Amino acid sequence: xxxxxxxxxxxxxxxxxxxxxxxxxxxxxxxxxxxxxxxxxxxxxxxxxxxxxxxxxxxxxxxxxxxxxxxxxxxxxxxxxxxxxxxxxxxxxxxxxxxxxxxxxxxxxxxxxxxxxxxxxxxxxxxxxxxxxxxxxxxxxxxxxxxxxxxxxxxxxxxxxxxxxxxxxxxxxxxxxxxxxxxxxxxxxxxxx
Amino acid sequence: xxxxxxxxxxxxxxxxxxxxxxxxxxxxxxxxxxxxxxxxxxxxxxxxxxxxxxxxxxxxxxxxxxxxxxxxxxxxxxxxxxxxxxxxxxxxxxxxxxxxxxxxxxxxxxxxxxxxxxxxxxxxxxxxxxxxxxxxxxxxxxxxxxxxxxxxxxxxxxxxxxxxxxxxxxxxxxxxxxxxxxxxxxxxxxxxx
Numbered sequence: 437x438x439x440x441x442x443x444x445x446x447x448x449x450x451x452x453x454x455x456x457x458x459x460x461x462x463x464x465x466x467x468x469x470x471x472x473x474x475x476x477x478x479x480x481x482x483x484x485x486x487x488x489x490x491x492x493x494x495x496x497x498x499x500x501x502x503x504x505x506x507x508x509x510x511x512x513x514x515x516x517x518x519x520x521x522x523x524x525x526x527x528x529x530x531x532x533x534x535x536x537x538x539x540x541x542x543x544x545x546x547x548x549x550x551x552x553x554x555x556x557x558x559x560x561x562x563x564x565x566x567x568x569x570x571x572x573x574x575x576x577x578x579x580x581x582x583x584x585x586x587x588x589x590x591x592x593x594x595x596x597x598x599x600x601x602x603x604x605x606x607x608x609x610x611x612x613x614x615x616x617x618x619x620x621x622x623x624x625x626x627x628x629x
Numbered sequence: 630x631x632x633x634x635x636x637x638x639x640x641x642x643x644x645x646x647x648x649x650x651x652x653x654x655x656x657x658x659x660x661x662x663x664x665x666x667x668x669x670x671x672x673x674x675x676x677x678x679x680x681x682x683x684x685x686x687x688x689x690x691x692x693x694x695x696x697x698x699x700x701x702x703x704x705x706x707x708x709x710x711x712x713x714x715x716x717x718x719x720x721x722x723x724x725x726x727x728x729x730x731x732x733x734x735x736x737x738x739x740x741x742x743x744x745x746x747x748x749x750x751x752x753x754x755x756x757x758x759x760x761x762x763x764x765x766x767x768x769x770x771x772x773x774x775x776x777x778x779x780x781x782x783x784x785x786x787x788x789x790x791x792x793x794x795x796x797x798x799x800x801x802x803x804x805x806x807x808x809x810x811x812x813x814x815x816x817x818x819x820x821x822x
Contacts, residue, residue, distance in 0.1 A: 450676030456711050463765045470759040470770075474720045478728035480749035483643030486732045488725040490717045495759075496709050503707065507717045511729030514696065516689050518649050518737070524683045524700045526730030526805045527667045532681040533726055534815070535671035536704030537719030539679045541762070544711070556673035562813075566663040566688075569734070569804045572656045577663075579801075580808030587818045599821035607817050608772075611762045612719045615773030619812035620755075622727070624800050625780040628792035 451547035469496045484512050484519030517566075527581065531560040533612050538586065541613075542606025546592065551602055555591040560584060584616070644740035662689045677705050677712030710759075720774065724753040726805050731779065734806075735799025739785065744795055746785040754778045777809070 446454050463470045472495035478488045491506035492499055511526055513519025524532065535558050546553050562584040568577035586607075590599045607613045639647050656663045665688035671681045684699035685692055704719055706712025717725065728751050739746050755777040761770035779800075783792045800806045 450674075450678070451711060459711060460763060460765055463760065463763055464767075467760055467765065467767065470763060470765065472720075472757050472759055474718070474724060474755045474757065476721060476724035476728055476753045478725070478732055478751045478753070480732050480736060480746070481643075483736065484733045485643070486729055486736075486749075488728055490721045490725065493707075493721070500707060500709055502709070503714060507721075509702075509717065509722075509725050511725070511733070513733060514686075514693060516693055516695070518644060518652060519733075521696060523729075524702070525667070526726050526733060526803075527665075527808075528669060528683045528686070528700075529702075529722065529726035529729060530805050530808060531667060531669040532671070532683065532702050532704070533719050533722035535669055535681055536679055536716075536722060538817075539671055539673050540677045540704070540706060540712075540719060543673060543676065543679075553673070556679075558671045560669045560671070562667045564665050564667065564804060566665055566804070567656065567660055568807070569802050570653060570656055570663060571802060572653055572660070572663065574657075574660065578807055578811065580804050580806075580811060581813040584813055584815045585818070586815060587820065589820045591822060596821040600819045603817070603819045603821070609762050609764060610719075611757060611759070611773050612723050613773075613815065614761070614771055615720075615723060616808065616813050617815050618771065618773060620774040620777055620809050622777045622779060622800075622806065622810050624731075624796070625778070626793050626796045627780065627782045628789040628796070629784060 448547040448550070449543050449553050451544055453547050456544065456548060471495070484517070485522040486511050527562060527564060530616070531562055531584065534584065534616055535560055535586065537610045537612035538607045541610040542590075542603050545605045545609065546602045549602065551592055551594045551598060553590065553592040555589065557589045559587050641740040641743070642736050642746050644737055646740050649737065649741060664688070677710070677718075678715035679704050720755060720757060723774075723809070724755055724777070727777065727809055728753055728779065730803045730805035731800045734803040735783075735796050738798045738802065739795045742795065744785050744787045744791060746783065748782065748784040750782045752780050
């Protein structure tokens with residue numbers, strides 16, 4: 437690993453720091469550019485198999501149509517939960533979203549602070565008592581996760597304390613970490629015919 | 630669409646109702662079987678590109694190793710958010726998890742209640758002001774979603790009121806809906822060297 441150029445290199449951790457700082461400066465001048473709306477469409481296929489399509493979103497003052505193709509993601513349930521394992525189950529997908537967000541967030545923080553990372557790996561464990569979701573509880577169980585543990589292993593060219601600080605700042609700034617830990621109001625509308 | 634056999638068919642909406650009711654009966658007798666732990670491992674690749682691997686989990690009293698291959702899921706950020714669009718971004722992935730969970734939940738509810746569905750589609754919109762996550766706010770913005778709207782279109786062999794009731798029960802029992810709306814404690818550990 438060569439680290440000699442870390443303080444001057446433009447691309448650090450694969451992040452274009454000039455673009456990153458330029459974006460931050462622009463948003464500071466025009467805060468409304470930071471208003472985003474992410475979108476997804478899900479279609480049921482059969483049983484526990486359903487599929488989400490993700491493409492355009494609103495952000496930086498316009499609908500972003502830069503993706504030529506949508507991302508298509510399947511979900512399912514394993515056999516023990518009466519599915520055919522057509523994809524990760526939704527609870528596992530939540531762990532994916534959380535891991536991805538904290539990781540990207542800490543990688544950007546490191547890039548901005550001049551820390552070159554060589555490894556970031558996280559393992560997540562989410563405890564859930566399905567007596568809630570299954571409706572079989574005799575005592576109260578919430579339907580969702582009771583708790584989630586994330587363990588990060590981080591390596592880079594900074595001392596351990598600095599690396600820990602990068603992870604701390606990363607999860608403190610993560611959109612999904614905040615959404616999952618603090619909760620989000622969800623409005624459900626139904627068109628039935 | 631033929632609906633004459635709906636009250637007696639074993640497989641409804643692709644859900645094996647005999648297995649579903651058998652599972653519910655078993656869990657009522659042995660509630661500890663409903664204790665699950667879902668797991669994921671994420672590895673950073675470069676920039677906003679990271680990848681989650683999902684395979685085994687704990688549930689029904691044992692580690693479930695029924696999946697022969699892991700699910701491998703990529704994440705990314707679009708260009709406007711300094712990425713290379715290597716996958717959906719983490720906020721979009723959260724929408725996927727939410728849509729998938731409410732959909733599966735309502736499909737199971739419908740199967741259990743004798744409602745045959747022909748179509749379930751949902752569109753999700755999540756509003757977020759990235760001044761929070763970017764750290765550019767001059768007034769307070771949370772980092773996560775301000776709100777999420779889900780609009781379901783549901784069709785089946787039951788009257789609209791019954792279909793609406795199925796959706797309502799579905800989201801009331803959904804593990805991810807509860808996790809996202811009520812919040813989950815997340816513990817973060819770091820190994821840095």
